[in-house]
Amino acid sequence: MGNFFINPENFGAITPYLDLFRQGLIVTVLLAFCTVVIGFILALVLALLRMSAFRPFLWLSHAAPKTFGFFERDREGNKLDSGFLYHLGRFNPLSFLATAYVEIMRSTPVLVQILIIYYGVFGSLIILPKFKFFGFIAFDRFIPGAITLGLNSAAYLCEIIRSGLQSVDGGQTEAARSLGLKQFQNLRYIVLPQALKNILPAIANEFVVIIKESAITYVIGVQDIMAQVNAIRGATFIIMEPLLIAAGLYFCLCFPTSKLIAYVERRMRRGDVR
Secondary structure, three states: OOEOOOOHHHHHHOHHHHHHHHHHHHHHHHHHHHHHHHHHHHHHHHHHHHOOOOOHHHHHHHHOHHHHHHHOEOOOOOEOOOOHHHHHHOOOHHHHHHHHHHHHHHOOOHHHHHHHHHHHHHHHHOOOOOOEEOOOEEHHHHHHHHHHHHHHHHHHHHHHHHHHHHHOOHHHHHHHHHOOOOHHHHHHHHHHHHHHHHHHHHHHHHHHHHHHHHHHHHHHOOOOHHHHHHHHHHHHOEOHHHHHHHHHHHHHHHHHHHHHHHHHHHHHOHHHOO
């Protein structure tokens, strides 16, 4: 049984294994970076889908009013304002699918998700090649871990991005249209830059959460910081000292990151001060 009390001599005993902590630190940083990239791109798509105005039944109603007009009016020609047909006409399948994805991912544990994707998707449907990049990162374990964390993070980032996009004054979109800007140009040059300033603190907090949540990937064999702690514990039967080193490494990752993003946020808001 391991020693649960701190013994200064134990730090010397685990010194030969410090290279494992270096490898775990690199894996954790790469995992967090890949998660942010996957999560942000997917979250932006989900946010746009949730805000879309795609209603196919109303489109059919306008395209062929004699056939599909009953989604908007009854037999007497009165405009519908309630009932099954009224809600069916305003049904948005894109927004429904995006909302369902967000709610499912936010309502199930990350541990369950990572096991389902690792064993269910990459264990049977998709077979990844088994090799190591940088000499110590297993590709067939790293990729499922990064994808799972990205899919999970996207569900939370989606709501953050959506709220940021909706916080931009709608009058600016109308002004962009009057200047002849297309929808994509309006989103890229006007709406998204202002939304990013509003949601940067929330995105920074999510990034810090991702760094800490990446520890869960050790259950599928990703050699991150926590996996190396378990390896050292098995080799030396020392528990507390490796955990303290791991806690210090996570702190050194999260604290400077949050301060750096806070600095960037202050720089971005300089133009708002009058």
